[in-house]
Amino acid sequence: MSRHVCTRWAFDLGTWTPTLPQLTQAVAAIQPEERTRLMKFHFIDDFLSSLIGRLLMRKYVSVCTSTAYHQVQFARDVRGKPYWVRGQSESPPLSFNVSHQGRLVLLAGITTSAPVDDTDTADNEATDFGIGTDVMKIEYGGGKSLSDFFRLMKGKFSAQEWSYIGRPQHNEPAQLKAFMRHWCLKEAYVKELGVGITVDLEKISFSVDTTHSLVGAVSPLIGTTLRCNDKPMDNWHFEEHLLEEKYCAAIAFRNCLPQDHGRFEMLRFDELIAKSADAAELDSSLVAYCKEALLKPHKSDR
Secondary structure (H helix, E strand, O other), X not given: OOEEEEEEEEEEHHHOOOOHHHHHHHHHHOOHHHHHHHHOOOOHHHHHHHHHHHHHHHHHHHHHHOOOHHHOOEEEOOOOOEEEOOOOOOOOOEEEEEEEEOOEEEEEEEEOOOOOOHHHOOOOOOOOOEEEEEEEEOOOOXXXXXXXXXXXXXXXXXXXXXXXXXXXXXXXXXXXXXXXXXXXXXXXXXXXXXXXXXXXXXXEEEEOOOOOOOOOOOOOEOOOEEEEOXXXXXXXXXXXXXXXXXXXXXXXXXXXXXXXXXXXXXXXXXXXXXXXXXXXXXXXXXXXXXXXXXXXXXXXXX
Protein backbone atom coordinates (compact mmCIF):
# COMPACT_ATOMS: atom_id res chain seq x y z
CA MET A 1 0.00 0.00 0.00
CA SER A 2 1.51 3.32 -1.08
CA ARG A 3 2.10 6.13 1.37
CA HIS A 4 0.40 9.48 0.98
CA VAL A 5 0.93 13.04 2.22
CA CYS A 6 -1.36 13.76 5.18
CA THR A 7 -2.36 17.19 6.47
CA ARG A 8 -3.78 17.62 9.97
CA TRP A 9 -5.03 21.08 10.89
CA ALA A 10 -6.98 22.33 13.90
CA PHE A 11 -8.54 25.63 14.90
CA ASP A 12 -9.45 26.65 18.45
CA LEU A 13 -12.57 28.81 18.45
CA GLY A 14 -11.81 29.78 22.02
CA THR A 15 -8.91 31.89 20.76
CA TRP A 16 -11.02 33.88 18.28
CA THR A 17 -13.72 36.46 18.89
CA PRO A 18 -14.46 37.64 15.36
CA THR A 19 -14.71 41.33 14.59
CA LEU A 20 -17.21 42.45 11.98
CA PRO A 21 -14.46 43.05 9.36
CA GLN A 22 -12.94 39.59 10.05
CA LEU A 23 -16.29 37.85 9.80
CA THR A 24 -17.19 39.71 6.62
CA GLN A 25 -13.86 38.75 5.06
CA ALA A 26 -14.40 35.11 6.01
CA VAL A 27 -17.98 34.97 4.74
CA ALA A 28 -16.93 36.63 1.47
CA ALA A 29 -14.55 33.71 0.84
CA ILE A 30 -17.22 31.01 0.82
CA GLN A 31 -19.82 30.22 -1.81
CA PRO A 32 -23.28 31.85 -1.66
CA GLU A 33 -25.10 28.55 -1.10
CA GLU A 34 -22.86 27.87 1.91
CA ARG A 35 -23.78 31.24 3.40
CA THR A 36 -27.42 30.21 3.17
CA ARG A 37 -26.64 26.96 5.00
CA LEU A 38 -24.73 28.76 7.75
CA MET A 39 -27.48 31.24 8.49
CA LYS A 40 -29.82 28.37 9.35
CA PHE A 41 -27.85 27.65 12.52
CA HIS A 42 -29.50 28.99 15.67
CA PHE A 43 -26.31 29.39 17.70
CA ILE A 44 -23.33 31.50 16.72
CA ASP A 45 -21.07 28.66 17.96
CA ASP A 46 -22.33 26.32 15.23
CA PHE A 47 -22.23 29.11 12.65
CA LEU A 48 -18.57 29.84 13.38
CA SER A 49 -17.56 26.17 13.62
CA SER A 50 -19.02 25.45 10.20
CA LEU A 51 -17.55 28.63 8.73
CA ILE A 52 -14.06 27.73 9.94
CA GLY A 53 -14.50 24.21 8.55
CA ARG A 54 -15.23 25.68 5.11
CA LEU A 55 -12.18 27.96 5.33
CA LEU A 56 -9.98 25.00 6.29
CA MET A 57 -11.26 23.08 3.25
CA ARG A 58 -10.62 26.03 0.96
CA LYS A 59 -7.08 26.55 2.26
CA TYR A 60 -6.31 22.83 2.00
CA VAL A 61 -7.40 22.49 -1.63
CA SER A 62 -5.67 25.75 -2.58
CA VAL A 63 -2.37 24.65 -1.00
CA CYS A 64 -2.47 21.10 -2.39
CA THR A 65 -3.48 21.99 -5.93
CA SER A 66 -1.97 25.47 -6.38
CA THR A 67 -5.46 26.72 -7.23
CA ALA A 68 -6.07 30.37 -6.39
CA TYR A 69 -7.82 30.53 -3.01
CA HIS A 70 -10.88 32.40 -4.27
CA GLN A 71 -11.22 30.13 -7.31
CA VAL A 72 -11.62 26.91 -5.33
CA GLN A 73 -15.12 25.52 -5.82
CA PHE A 74 -16.98 22.90 -3.79
CA ALA A 75 -20.13 20.90 -4.42
CA ARG A 76 -22.00 18.30 -2.37
CA ASP A 77 -22.76 14.70 -3.24
CA VAL A 78 -26.18 13.08 -2.83
CA ARG A 79 -25.50 12.53 0.89
CA GLY A 80 -24.51 16.15 1.43
CA LYS A 81 -20.77 15.46 1.73
CA PRO A 82 -18.69 18.32 0.28
CA TYR A 83 -16.12 17.63 -2.42
CA TRP A 84 -13.75 19.70 -4.52
CA VAL A 85 -14.86 20.43 -8.08
CA ARG A 86 -11.67 19.55 -9.96
CA GLY A 87 -12.56 20.98 -13.35
CA GLN A 88 -9.55 20.66 -15.67
CA SER A 89 -7.02 20.49 -12.84
CA GLU A 90 -4.13 18.07 -13.32
CA SER A 91 -3.34 18.07 -9.61
CA PRO A 92 -2.99 14.78 -7.72
CA PRO A 93 -6.21 13.26 -6.35
CA LEU A 94 -7.01 14.20 -2.78
CA SER A 95 -9.50 13.48 -0.01
CA PHE A 96 -10.38 15.60 3.00
CA ASN A 97 -12.82 15.70 5.88
CA VAL A 98 -13.69 18.19 8.61
CA SER A 99 -15.15 17.76 12.09
CA HIS A 100 -15.99 20.09 14.93
CA GLN A 101 -17.14 19.90 18.51
CA GLY A 102 -16.93 22.38 21.34
CA ARG A 103 -14.05 24.78 20.72
CA LEU A 104 -12.21 22.69 18.15
CA VAL A 105 -12.54 22.42 14.38
CA LEU A 106 -10.39 19.85 12.56
CA LEU A 107 -9.42 19.07 8.99
CA ALA A 108 -7.65 15.91 7.92
CA GLY A 109 -6.55 15.64 4.30
CA ILE A 110 -4.65 13.11 2.22
CA THR A 111 -3.14 13.31 -1.24
CA THR A 112 -0.61 11.54 -3.43
CA SER A 113 2.77 13.18 -3.85
CA ALA A 114 2.52 13.42 -7.66
CA PRO A 115 -0.15 13.57 -10.39
CA VAL A 116 -1.59 10.19 -11.36
CA ASP A 117 -1.32 9.01 -14.97
CA ASP A 118 -4.80 7.93 -16.07
CA THR A 119 -3.31 5.09 -18.14
CA ASP A 120 -1.99 3.58 -14.94
CA THR A 121 -5.28 3.36 -13.06
CA ALA A 122 -6.87 0.25 -14.54
CA ASP A 123 -7.17 -1.22 -11.07
CA ASN A 124 -8.21 2.17 -9.63
CA GLU A 125 -5.72 1.73 -6.79
CA ALA A 126 -3.93 5.02 -7.36
CA THR A 127 -7.06 7.12 -6.96
CA ASP A 128 -9.35 4.97 -4.78
CA PHE A 129 -8.44 6.22 -1.32
CA GLY A 130 -10.11 8.36 1.29
CA ILE A 131 -9.98 9.90 4.74
CA GLY A 132 -12.44 10.62 7.55
CA THR A 133 -11.95 12.40 10.86
CA ASP A 134 -13.89 13.12 14.02
CA VAL A 135 -13.33 15.00 17.27
CA MET A 136 -15.15 14.50 20.56
CA LYS A 137 -15.09 16.40 23.83
CA ILE A 138 -14.51 13.94 26.64
CA GLU A 139 -17.41 14.93 28.85
CA TYR A 140 -20.89 13.71 29.66
CA GLY A 141 -23.79 15.90 30.73
CA GLY A 142 -26.79 13.84 29.72
CA GLY A 143 -28.58 13.94 33.08
CA LYS A 144 -28.64 10.16 33.57
CA SER A 145 -25.87 8.26 35.32
CA LEU A 146 -23.04 7.12 33.06
CA SER A 147 -24.05 3.48 33.56
CA ASP A 148 -27.62 4.28 32.47
CA PHE A 149 -26.28 6.12 29.42
CA PHE A 150 -24.12 3.12 28.53
CA ARG A 151 -27.16 0.86 28.76
CA LEU A 152 -28.99 3.09 26.28
CA MET A 153 -26.00 2.87 23.93
CA LYS A 154 -25.55 -0.88 24.31
CA GLY A 155 -26.46 -1.68 20.68
CA LYS A 156 -23.90 0.79 19.29
CA PHE A 157 -20.82 -1.18 20.31
CA SER A 158 -19.64 -4.77 20.01
CA ALA A 159 -19.16 -7.03 23.02
CA GLN A 160 -15.40 -6.67 22.60
CA GLU A 161 -15.64 -2.89 22.63
CA TRP A 162 -17.80 -2.88 25.76
CA SER A 163 -15.32 -5.22 27.37
CA TYR A 164 -12.58 -2.65 26.86
CA ILE A 165 -14.73 0.34 27.88
CA GLY A 166 -15.78 -1.41 31.10
CA ARG A 167 -12.37 -2.83 32.09
CA PRO A 168 -12.16 -3.30 35.88
CA GLN A 169 -9.23 -0.87 36.07
CA HIS A 170 -11.30 1.89 34.43
CA ASN A 171 -12.94 4.36 36.80
CA GLU A 172 -15.82 6.46 35.42
CA PRO A 173 -13.61 9.12 33.76
CA ALA A 174 -11.53 6.36 32.13
CA GLN A 175 -14.69 4.59 30.95
CA LEU A 176 -15.99 7.82 29.43
CA LYS A 177 -12.67 8.42 27.67
CA ALA A 178 -12.68 4.87 26.30
CA PHE A 179 -16.26 5.34 25.12
CA MET A 180 -15.43 8.60 23.32
CA ARG A 181 -12.35 7.03 21.70
CA HIS A 182 -14.50 4.29 20.19
CA TRP A 183 -17.23 6.72 19.14
CA CYS A 184 -14.63 8.93 17.43
CA LEU A 185 -13.28 5.95 15.50
CA LYS A 186 -16.74 4.86 14.36
CA GLU A 187 -17.61 8.40 13.26
CA ALA A 188 -14.34 8.80 11.34
CA TYR A 189 -14.92 5.47 9.59
CA VAL A 190 -18.51 6.10 8.52
CA LYS A 191 -17.73 9.71 7.53
CA GLU A 192 -15.16 8.48 5.04
CA LEU A 193 -17.76 6.05 3.69
CA GLY A 194 -20.18 8.97 3.47
CA VAL A 195 -23.04 7.11 5.12
CA GLY A 196 -23.25 8.76 8.54
CA ILE A 197 -24.26 6.90 11.69
CA THR A 198 -26.95 4.93 9.88
CA VAL A 199 -25.18 1.58 9.66
CA ASP A 200 -25.22 -1.22 12.24
CA LEU A 201 -22.51 0.14 14.53
CA GLU A 202 -22.40 -3.07 16.58
CA LYS A 203 -20.96 -4.82 13.52
CA ILE A 204 -18.17 -2.23 13.29
CA SER A 205 -15.77 -3.38 16.00
CA PHE A 206 -12.54 -1.62 16.91
CA SER A 207 -9.62 -3.00 18.88
CA VAL A 208 -7.93 0.13 20.16
CA ASP A 209 -4.19 0.43 20.50
CA THR A 210 -3.31 -0.66 24.03
CA THR A 211 0.48 -0.30 23.76
CA HIS A 212 0.14 3.07 25.51
CA SER A 213 -2.57 5.09 27.17
CA LEU A 214 -3.94 7.83 24.92
CA VAL A 215 -2.10 10.82 26.36
CA GLY A 216 -0.63 13.88 24.68
CA ALA A 217 2.95 12.71 25.04
CA VAL A 218 2.44 9.64 22.80
CA SER A 219 -0.36 10.93 20.56
CA PRO A 220 -1.14 9.72 17.97
CA LEU A 221 -1.60 6.03 18.60
CA ILE A 222 -1.49 4.03 15.36
CA GLY A 223 -2.12 0.42 16.36
CA THR A 224 -5.94 0.42 16.31
CA THR A 225 -7.55 -2.19 14.04
CA LEU A 226 -11.06 -2.76 12.68
CA ARG A 227 -13.32 -5.73 11.99
CA CYS A 228 -16.64 -5.42 10.13
CA ASN A 229 -19.04 -8.35 10.43
CA ASP A 230 -16.08 -10.14 12.04
CA LYS A 231 -13.94 -9.66 8.93
CA PRO A 232 -10.56 -7.89 9.32
CA MET A 233 -10.51 -4.63 7.38
CA ASP A 234 -6.84 -4.63 6.45
CA ASN A 235 -7.19 -1.80 3.94
CA TRP A 236 -8.08 0.63 6.73
CA HIS A 237 -5.65 2.32 9.11
CA PHE A 238 -6.34 4.62 12.03
CA GLU A 239 -4.75 7.32 14.13
CA GLU A 240 -6.00 8.30 17.58
CA HIS A 241 -5.11 11.76 18.86
CA LEU A 242 -5.46 13.52 22.19
CA LEU A 243 -5.55 17.19 21.26
CA GLU A 244 -5.74 18.35 24.84
CA GLU A 245 -6.95 16.76 28.04
CA LYS A 246 -10.64 17.01 27.13
CA TYR A 247 -10.61 16.40 23.36
CA CYS A 248 -9.88 13.17 21.53
CA ALA A 249 -9.85 12.74 17.76
CA ALA A 250 -9.55 9.94 15.22
CA ILE A 251 -8.50 9.75 11.59
CA ALA A 252 -9.56 6.87 9.33
CA PHE A 253 -7.44 6.12 6.25
CA ARG A 254 -8.94 3.92 3.51
CA ASN A 255 -6.55 2.30 1.02
CA CYS A 256 -3.70 4.59 2.05
CA LEU A 257 -1.04 5.15 4.68
CA PRO A 258 0.30 8.56 5.75
CA GLN A 259 3.99 9.19 5.14
CA ASP A 260 4.28 10.24 8.77
CA HIS A 261 2.13 10.12 11.88
CA GLY A 262 2.24 13.76 12.90
CA ARG A 263 0.10 15.75 15.29
CA PHE A 264 -2.56 18.32 14.45
CA GLU A 265 -1.19 21.78 13.73
CA MET A 266 -3.12 24.65 15.30
CA LEU A 267 -3.82 27.46 12.83
CA ARG A 268 -4.70 31.11 13.42
CA PHE A 269 -7.54 32.93 11.69
CA ASP A 270 -5.18 34.97 9.51
CA GLU A 271 -3.68 31.70 8.21
CA LEU A 272 -7.10 30.60 6.90
CA ILE A 273 -7.80 33.69 4.83
CA ALA A 274 -6.33 34.92 1.56
CA LYS A 275 -6.77 38.61 1.06
CA SER A 276 -8.76 39.56 -2.02
CA ALA A 277 -7.90 42.52 -4.23
CA ASP A 278 -11.40 43.88 -3.73
CA ALA A 279 -11.52 43.21 0.02
CA ALA A 280 -12.13 46.91 0.69
CA GLU A 281 -15.17 46.86 -1.57
CA LEU A 282 -17.15 44.09 0.07
CA ASP A 283 -20.83 44.05 -0.77
CA SER A 284 -22.89 45.87 1.86
CA SER A 285 -25.25 42.88 1.89
CA LEU A 286 -22.39 40.73 3.27
CA VAL A 287 -21.82 43.23 6.07
CA ALA A 288 -25.55 43.10 6.88
CA TYR A 289 -25.44 39.29 6.78
CA CYS A 290 -22.56 39.24 9.28
CA LYS A 291 -24.24 41.75 11.59
CA GLU A 292 -27.25 39.43 11.69
CA ALA A 293 -25.03 36.41 12.36
CA LEU A 294 -23.31 38.15 15.28
CA LEU A 295 -26.69 38.60 16.96
CA LYS A 296 -27.12 34.82 17.24
CA PRO A 297 -26.96 33.52 20.85
CA HIS A 298 -24.10 31.49 22.29
CA LYS A 299 -24.65 28.01 23.62
CA SER A 300 -24.87 28.02 27.40
CA ASP A 301 -22.15 25.37 27.74
CA ARG A 302 -19.49 27.21 25.77
